[in-house]
Amino acid sequence: MLPRIARGEIQLPDFQRGYVWDEERIRSLLVTIAQGHPLGVVMTLQTGNDQVRFKPKPIEGIEVESDPVLLVLDGQQRLTSLSQALSGDGVMETHDTRGKLVRRKFFIDIEQAVKDPRNLDEALKSLPGDGVVRENFGRDVALDVSTTEKQREHGYFPASLVYGDEGTAWLFEYEDPGVAKTFLNTVVTPMKSYAVPSIELDQQTSKEAVATVFEKVNQGGMKLTVFELLTAKFAGDADYYHATGTDFRLKDDWEETTRVIRKYPVLESIEETEFLQAGDATGQPPRRDGHHSAQGRHPRSPAGRLPSLDREGA
Structure with missing residues (x-):
């Protein structure tokens, strides 16, 4: 589904609200994907419906000019989180638990993940967007994974490299080939093969049915x-x-x-x-x-x- 988002095949109705998830919800979502746990169903609507004329807009962070094939009715926050965290440079603008606007990038602690692949909550890290963790009011550097070399040194694998060949190349140069292979097989490959469950409404879906979808969405998740x-x-x-x-x-x-x-x-x-x-x-x-x-x-x-x-x- 993420490649289709990147190509602009999957977009949003233009009236949809902006992206609002905070960093902990994003991190928890990535943990869910990494562990292969069930994820809430995404609902989409085929374009070309004679009864519903939604004007489309790309998912936040995606720049395309092509016409979509599907419009997301339910699942905007999840798909935006995944498309931004797992592609490009992986840097996201979000909010911390205090509501402060922050830039975050997500990493997986390789040693921790290999040690207990069934419990990846501790292994999945949310770090500042530049990859540098500071303390003592910014005077001291507690962790620096701002470059590929430093990431390998500390064993912090960027979540944005899960898809594509870059992740495999990154692990090929890791200092412990055995650990790298185990990490690839137990974490990266399952994440790449994870299929986001979805329901696709066809072009004959009535506008009343579409309205009902939004009413149901309002009963849970981010309230409308x-x-x-x-x-x-x-x-x-x-x-x-x-x-x-x-x-x-x-x-x-x-x-x-x-x-x-x-x-x-x-x-x-x-x-x-x-x-x-x-x-x-x-x-x-x-x-x-x-x-x-x-x-x-x-x-x-x-x-x-x-x-x-x-x-x-x-």
Whole structure:
């Protein structure tokens, strides 16, 4: 699946949120892959669906201009983590446990992994992106694996070399050929052959079924907001496109709306979900001029108005 992501065959619907996983979740995911443990199913949708017109965007960190074959409905955080940590230079922008923005690169301690291949939690390390661990407020260097030579010296194998021939070449020069061979057979090869479980929805899948997928996703993992659920529900509405000749993007509509309501000091703190709830509270959708529509219709919505929310569900 990762090679297909790199080629741009697998992308995201453009309304999907950004990448938000922290370094410990990424590390835990890599441990899961390394030990061959089950991973949550990734759900994708074939492009070319007549009922759903999702605009695509590449997975974060991937630069391609080709059209995708599949769009990820569930599994963005996992696939982004794997594609960034296990390819390229392996350096990722993420957050630590305190929420601080950091750059991290992941390594596998060869000796530790060979010693107990069934328990790789201790062997998989999250280090600063430059490969240098500092202490004493940055004055002292506790560990330096910033170069290939230093990585071999300390026995720290970059996780980004698991795929491709570079990893084999790296191990070929390792000081202990026996340990290198064992590590290759018990850790690297199983990781390379790990198949991410996936469900692929075909081109005949209805937009109602796609909306249901996002509702189910909201029950676990990274919670979606009500606004994100509605964005998913109305994004790429084919009926709206056929009627108007353009796509309705709730996120774009909200950006235009904010430019209007921010002119009113009393509305400066209103967020997107609150704005939608305001329309639901009055029985009429809010308009960008700060008043409620007399006709109860919004000119840009697939349903002719901004979608209202179920107050109990909100």
